[in-house]
Amino acid sequence: MGNGTIHLVCGPVGSGKSTYARKLASDNAAVVFSMDAWMAKLFAPDIALDTTLQTMNPAWFAERVDRCESVIYLMAAEMLRCGSSVILDLGFIRRQRRDTAYAFAARHNCSVMFHYVTAEPDARRNRVASRNKQQGETYSIEVTPQMFDFAESVFEAPGAKELAGAKVISTDSE
Numbered sequence: 001m002g003n004g005t006i007h008l009v010c011g012p013v014g015s016g017k018s019t020y021a022r023k024l025a026s027d028n029a030a031v032v033f034s035m036d037a038w039m040a041k042l043f044a045p046d047i048a049l050d051t052t053l054q055t056m057n058p059a060w061f062a063e064r065v066d067r068c069e070s071v072i073y074l075m076a077a078e079m080l081r082c083g084s085s086v087i088l089d090l091g092f093i094r095r096q097r098r099d100t101a102y103a104f105a106a107r108h109n110c111s112v113m114f115h116y117v118t119a120e121p122d123a124r125r126n127r128v129a130s131r132n133k134q135q136g137e138t139y140s141i142e143v144t145p146q147m148f149d150f151a152e153s154v155f156e157a158p159g160a161k162e163l164a165g166a167k168v169i170s171t172d173s174e
């Protein structure tokens with residue numbers, strides 16, 4: 001057994017990655033690993049209520065993201081070994097994180113399908129504000145305007161090489 005597919009779901013904050021990943025999982029009988037859900041359940045309760053983007057310790061946050069990612073990859077490897085496909089909804093806002101996923105797929109001799117979910121900044125900003133208020137199915141943590149702006153400033157959009165053969169999904173009208 002083995003050789004399932006790894007679906008990488010990438011896009012800027014508020015583009016609809018988690019909603020898309022859930023639909024993809026349903027359509028492909030695959031399991032979603034969502035970084036936001038893991039971070040919210042495991043570590044959000046440890047963040048002081050008065051913490052802001054300016055007072056947050058980036059090293060504390062990065063260490064926990066790395067820990068979650070490590071366990072996610074261990075679990076994904078087991079699923080792939082059993083022939084299941086996995087959907088990695090890890091944000092992938094940095095190219096280095098995507099390269100880690102590509103290397104993981106190569107080590108496990110799995111095919112990779114890259115899904116780029118995108119929308120215009122105003123649509124995404126409005127979607128995030130609405131999600132913060134409604135706290136529905138895809139809500140994990142509040143994304144403040146400052147957090148949104150920070151994520152925008154560090155987002156590394158995929159280039160032509162990554163997008164070759166990718167599925168590009170525009171959610172502007174959703």
